[in-house]
Amino acid sequence: MTALRTPWQKIQHYFWLVCGVCCLFAALVFWAITDTDEVVEVEKKPETEVELQIQPEKVASMTHLGALSDEVKPLDLNTRIVVNVSHEPEFRGTKYIGEVKKQHAIELFRVGNEAILKTFLKKQQDRKPFVYLRLSGENQPEQYVLLYGLYKTAAEAQQALSALNLNLPKSVQPKVVAMQQYASLVNSMGSEELASNQKLYEIQLKNVPLPKVDESVQIRQKAEPSAPVVIPKESTTSTTIVRRDQEGNVVDVQKSQSHVEGSPRSSNGNSRPQENEISDPFN
Template identity: 60%
Template sequence: MATIRTQWQRIQNYIWLVCGLVCLFAALIFWAITDSDALVEVEKSAETEAELQIQPEKVAATNLLGALQKEVRPLEMTTRVVNTATYEPEFRGTKFINDNKNAATIELFRATKDDVIRSFLKKQSDRKNFFYIRLSGENQIEQYVLLYGIYGNSDQAKQALQQLPFQFPKSIQPQVHEIENYAVLVNDMGAEEMGSNSKLYAVNLKSAPLPRIDESLVVPPKPKPTVPVVDPKAATTTTTVTRRDEEGNVVDVQQSHSGVESAPKKNGNKVAETEISDPFN
């Protein structure tokens, strides 16, 4: 019985497989009949008048490129640097270089930190001929240069170099330089342009005598109020007794006065003690 069922299931599976193949073959025949190689040409519609007017305007707009170049100027890399660090009043920038580009000066020494120059300036009593600048650039290490004096030419600077009142170690050799040689490496604003508030002031102290005090103008101290001394004998105590009825009315008032008796003073002399002798002893 089981074998009959399995054979019948196989027959059904074959039938479904044959039906599927027949349907697929029919679909291929139908597709081959209906398919055609005819090409359909799509004609491009003519451009409207509005589109034809817009195209020349687009081309004409390119002729106006750069028309606002004068109104909006391009960025220029010539701006000066304003350093927020606190410098001494002797710090100078490009304005100092441009004003004295035809003069000469004495370069005392260079340092990578401005603290070295600031400490040197604080030790000087006269700082009017000192200036220092900051050198910076692409191929230049940041340095601070201390300058001394402004001279008309290099000959005057060389004469002043021989008369310098400073003593430096052998490793430091002051030299004469033209100020315009620093123009390429200086791009700062000096302390005189920024309005530095750290200006130097000289304070002269003089001895002054102490003022004399007029004793007549001195206000005398106010006397303290005296408290009266109460005699203990005259001290009394007053006692008031008020009697009221049930309604709260005053019926009787009695007052009594009592004095405080002073304690008797102890006699400093002791009473002589009497001896009692026993007659039987």
């Protein structure tokens, strides 16, 4: 049975229907206005060479030019090299040159192989006045130069050179040089810098008395006889099974023996087998 609709409900239904049709019509009108059949291609015009050129006016107006200097650090051209080679204690680097750059020294000779220089130093009895440097640069091949002494003036160095007696070959001609001229050619770390990073420890050994061993205790232990080892013997167990009837009369008798190894021997020396009688209460 269908319910009767009142006039007010019909008016309400018609109202919502009209609202829906109006919304649909408005959407169609909006779509028709905004929809276009033409496809517009977006093309980027190539920039001409004139536009690519940097204009001085624009560069002058840029206040943030060079702002990346705080983030990107400039190249450090004073990088020092640590060669993975065992140098002699007389090897010096940039730190040494910076300390004595105002002084003079006697340059004995230059070699390309450090082994030759090391051999010469090992033959010297007093190696304190000697130092050697590693020279390298853009237009300078790698060389090792051996220096002798430090003097405040060139005159003092020349006077020491005239009195120098190292029995050098005639082809080797020492000369007086200023330490400042090696500043641009030395970029290594000296042996004194590398050795300062490693801590040296001294080990002191002390005499410790050894503990005395009482030999009398060992003699007593050897003299005392050891207790004899008792070998366990086999033990025998005898079992007797007696079956009786309800009246108590014996019906059947069964005997059995079992051997058990390793059982300790009794103290009274009785080795007779134990006899256990088991009666069957159900027979």
